[in-house]
Amino acid sequence: MGSESRDTDTRQRVVDAALGLLEREGRDAVTTRAVAVAAGLQPPAIYRLFGDKDGLLEAVAEHGFATFLAGKRVDPDPEDLIEDLRGSWDLAVGFGLENPALYMLMYGGTSHSGSAAFRAGLEILRGRVRRLAAGGWLRVGEDLAVDVIHATARGAVLTWLSAPAANRDPALLATLREAMVGAVTHERPAVRTGGGPAAAARALRAGLPGQTILSSAEQHLLGEWLDRLADEE
Known part of the structure; x- marks a missing residue:
C-alpha cells in the first residue's frame, strides 16, 4: 500500500474518531489529543494530516456534507415539482435533526466555500429551482429562491436544536416549510409551459x-x- 493510500485511510480513521467524540461528548471534547487516542495515533500525526484542530473540524464538516449529499434522492423528472421541493426540504431538515452535533458543526457559522460536497448539493438545489422556474411555478428569482429554501431549512434545524426538548413543537417545522413554499412558488403555474x-x-x-x-x-x-x-x- 502506497503512502498516499495509507494517509487517506488514516485521515478517514481520524475523522471517524473525531465524529464519534463529537456525537458522544460534544464539540469541546474534540481535542487533538483525545482524537489521537481514539484513533490509536500519536498527536503529531493529527497535525501532519490536518494542520491543526480547525483543519480537523473542517474535515469532519466536509465528511458531513458528503454524507448528506450521498443520501440525496434526485428525481430527474418529478411528477409534482412542489412535492419534490417539500421532500428535499424535509430531507435536509431530517438530516439535521438526526445528526445534531454534526449539523451544528456544519452550519454553526462556518464558511462552506471550500466544501466540494456543499457546492455539489447546492447545484442539486439549483436544479430543482430551475425546473420550478421552467414550469412557471417560481414566484421569485432563482437565486433568491435558493437562498430562501436553504435559509429556512437551516434556520428550522438550528431553532429546533437550540430549544429545550420539552418546548419543541413539530408544527414549527411544517409551518416553516409551508411558509417557504408559499414564498418562492405560486399556487398554480403563472405560465402554462406545456407548449x-x-x-x-x-x-x-x-x-x-x-x-x-x-x-x-x-x-x-x-x-x-x-x-x-x-x-x-
Whole structure:
C-alpha cells in the first residue's frame, strides 16, 4: 500500500474518531489529543494530516456534507415539482435533526466555500429551482429562491436544536416549510409551459404592455424577441 493510500485511510480513521467524540461528548471534547487516542495515533500525526484542530473540524464538516449529499434522492423528472421541493426540504431538515452535533458543526457559522460536497448539493438545489422556474411555478428569482429554501431549512434545524426538548413543537417545522413554499412558488403555474418556450413567450408577450419597468425601447426589443420565440413551433 502506497503512502498516499495509507494517509487517506488514516485521515478517514481520524475523522471517524473525531465524529464519534463529537456525537458522544460534544464539540469541546474534540481535542487533538483525545482524537489521537481514539484513533490509536500519536498527536503529531493529527497535525501532519490536518494542520491543526480547525483543519480537523473542517474535515469532519466536509465528511458531513458528503454524507448528506450521498443520501440525496434526485428525481430527474418529478411528477409534482412542489412535492419534490417539500421532500428535499424535509430531507435536509431530517438530516439535521438526526445528526445534531454534526449539523451544528456544519452550519454553526462556518464558511462552506471550500466544501466540494456543499457546492455539489447546492447545484442539486439549483436544479430543482430551475425546473420550478421552467414550469412557471417560481414566484421569485432563482437565486433568491435558493437562498430562501436553504435559509429556512437551516434556520428550522438550528431553532429546533437550540430549544429545550420539552418546548419543541413539530408544527414549527411544517409551518416553516409551508411558509417557504408559499414564498418562492405560486399556487398554480403563472405560465402554462406545456407548449414549451413558444407558449411561455406568448403568455409573457400578452402581459408586456402593462409593465412599467422597461423603457419603451427595451419593451420594443423584448417584444421582438418574444414574437420570434412565439412563432417557433
